Amino acid sequence: MGQALALPRTVELPGGGSLPRVGSVDAVALEARAAELAKRSIKRDSKIFALELAIRMMDLTTLEGADTPGKVRAMCAKAMVPDPSEPSVPHVAAVCVYPSLVPTARRALRGSAVKVASVATAFPSGQAPLDVKLADVRAAVEAGADEIDMVIDRGAFLSGQIGRVYEEVVAVKDACGDAHLKVILETGELGSYDAVRKASLVAIAGGADFIKTSTGKVTPAATLPVTLCMLEVIRDVHDETGLVIGMKPAGGIRTAKQSVQYLCLLHETLGPDWMTPDLFRFGASSLLNDVLLQLRKQRTGIYRSPDEMTLD
């Protein structure tokens, strides 16, 4: 029998349903299934559909110590109009920045539908006292962030303090107010797919709107198998409770080809209902240009040069 998730007894699970059993994940079979899905050959119209959707699902990201208002403004311009020579190309879903740059992003994006996502909770390490992490969240929300990307406390998780991980998610969700919450698991530090599954369930129980793979600061970041693992958790949660949770792979997704592979994974695991920026995002930066190049190649039939796209 699979073990029940050990949550504090005060937890009321949504809708009175029970979370799925934690169980285990066979790594070999999971990786083989992800590899099979990655082999799908997506061509012509279905490729254009995928590439345009990938753009609409993108959280264009800059999270560097060296970020300045100038850098963020340039990225926001790109976010709103990714390809100035091609008006049919849609805008991205959001930009993702540090809390201190949220005001700059808000101003730069005024009047557009592009959202502002902010990392918070002592991103990327999460190694700070809880009150500091919550103040970080509140500051970002007050500055106008639409979305908060938090990190779980991996130290607590890996030392077995699951209740503490859960309580932090609950507290952050509360501090988010109306902002929607993505919970970063930092899958590259968790050590096994079993742990990823468990962390996903804890995050969802705590109130996550989205579960997210990585900060992008640790390798490995997003991979197809770990994404598949998390999508399967979302499927199980939906089956058991009706909850609809989103997913965001982040870090290491650089090519258009990869983005299409991720969409195949999503499409064949959760189905068409999840094929929307409301439920799936790519955390990426250089991916956008490769997708734009591939779109242009699809339209013209000619291989492109990276020089053709703007670097913002």
Place this chain on the structure above:
Amino acid sequence: MGAVEKKRSTLAATGAWEYAPAPESRDIVSFEERYGLFIGGEEVSPRSRTWFPTISPATEEPLAEVAQAGPKDVALAVDAAREGFEAWSAWKPSERAKVLFRIARILQERARELAVAESLDGGKPIKESRDVDLPLAAAHFFYYAGWADKLEYAFPGRRPRPLGVAAQIVPWNFPLLMLAWKIAPALACGNTVVLKPAETTPLTALLFADVCRQAQVPPGVVNIVTGDGSTGAHLVRAEGIDKVAFTGSTEVGKAIQRELAGRDIALTLELGGKAANIVFDDCALDQAVEGIVNGIYFNQGHVCCAGSRLLVQESIHDQLVRKLKRRMATLRVGDPLDKNTDIGAINSKAQLDRITELVEAGTEEGAEIYQPPCRLPEKGWWFAPTVFTGVAQSHRIAREEIFGPVLSVLTFRTPDEAVEKANNTMYGLSAGVWTEKGSRILWMADRLRAGVVWGNTFNRFDPASPFGGYKESGFGREGGRHGLEAYLRFA
């Protein structure tokens, strides 16, 4: 909890995403209009002066004409193999090894061409012929090439010698791969062969004859005789053969065994199966579903070791079946040459009729059928992936080999009961066990009367891994060090 209600609002979907056709080009392979037999290193016209068409099961179009070898043709092939044996057995083993290494390399180089040919002639998806059949076929030649000059290490204390001329009959489900399973060890052990491919899938064997030409295989070492079942019968009755190796139905296997009685000819048989895929409640659930799907829908279920009986622990039956049905709905049935096709065509009209008959029996006997909605092409022979629940051990669909994409689901309560039900069959080729508990996998493996036990996986093949059955699934092993035994005598 307000946040929860918000989450339950209706989903805004962007609409279904249809994959555009992604066909592998046919241009890479060109078939002759008509093929002769490959005997003594040459293409020869059949003495029978008879040919018949080989047809693409996906479109019903004829691809080429192949020869119907009669008794005289078979006799000539056996003579050529005997002559070839005199020379081949005198070669230095390390030089025989090099010929086999060459074949392996050429199969790798021409892999795409051969994969397309295989999918056209037999109906299996290009994804499988490209990613499974061809790499494994090349790997078998590679593996056995390495044994050719090392036989004394495989049998310490014994002196291995070739048998002579091996008569080999292979089926239509993995035509080129089964050819590799037969020819590679036979040649590595110093024998020569007369191989008869299945009636409906002769083309990759005939292309293999060309590979032999490119590899400079000496004349008579490999001989290919095409034809229907009667050609196989002539071959088994032929004088001058030292060995018969057969893969096919249990019924024909028994007939061959009877035919060879009293003739002191070595025999190995790889026959049918009705494998149990056993799923415990502590399995890795989503991966088990993948394993079940792979076990019965891979290659349209045309697999002797297919996991055609799902034995699921009763406590997780409903949840598992729900997941399984949902997964079946994402299987893509269609053009074998489309790179996104998961399930191809049924190999022949005859096979389609057999599957249909048994499926009808299933519903008549009271099992509950489910087939996901499937758009099947107009021409060609197709069957949607099918699962029966509420199946009893006594139902025909639980006892007889269907050899199609049809799964029968039964339940069990305890490990002992699972073993009992799994072993309750005249077959004994393979079994699968799904549980995260290692000791239980080993305990089950210990008790299952099957030649291959897959733990937390299914349909895994490797040239280094011996494969073969218990009971009426046949005897003898192919693959691994043990696979050499079938082709040797010990002085």
Place this chain on the structure above:
Amino acid sequence: MSARLPVRKTYKLFIGGAFPRSESGRTLDLEGHNVARASRKDVRDAVVAARKGFAAWSSATAYNRGQVLYRLAETMETRRAALAAVCSGRREVARAIDRVVWYAGWADKLSQVLGGANPVAGPYFNFTLPEPTGVVAVVAPDEPALDGLVARVVPALVGGNAVVVVASEAHPLAAIELAEAVATSDVPGGVVNVLTGLRSELAPVLAAHMDVNAIDVTGADGDVAALEVLAAENVKRVVRAREDRSPWEVGAFMELKTVWHPIGR
């Protein structure tokens, strides 16, 4: 008109898949060429490269190693003439190539001969598997210049080890020609490293090196005892050729791991 001047080869070391000069900048006049004279630091670099190459090579499938070694035979076959010029001739080159083919065919068979399931008295599944020991130092025999080296290096490679070769002082060119065949095959960088120079300067450094797991002393003649004393510092496996060719020549460079697991409901 003057005759065409040939472009002469520069004989350098082979470390991490590349051909660097010795960090010491020294050369030796051997076999009519300026051959790199490797230093202690080159040994250090070679062992680092070997350790890295070992990780990739040992985690490849046995089938893959077999194919890669077969490809090495292919690249050697193409270089028959160049190899023959630096050893005793075509016959030796043919023997060396055939030896590589022979050992390549062992890669995916070793555990079937060297390992197996063990029938212990109790409800346990017990099996023994051979695993590569790691980084192997090889002191190359002087004769045969090419086949002698191949006979020691390839058994170490086929099991998944990485090697650092101290080339023969009498015949260093054969080792570098072999390295060129390795470099153009699919053998990953660092799996084979060749150091030319003075054996007396190089062999003891390798014998004492704490990150080298085994040392083959077949070619060491005369210096063996001193090397064995140094090797004892980290309990290196000291290996000598016992047979001309055998899977147990491969086994000498392998560890054996035995695994137990209960069998129960």
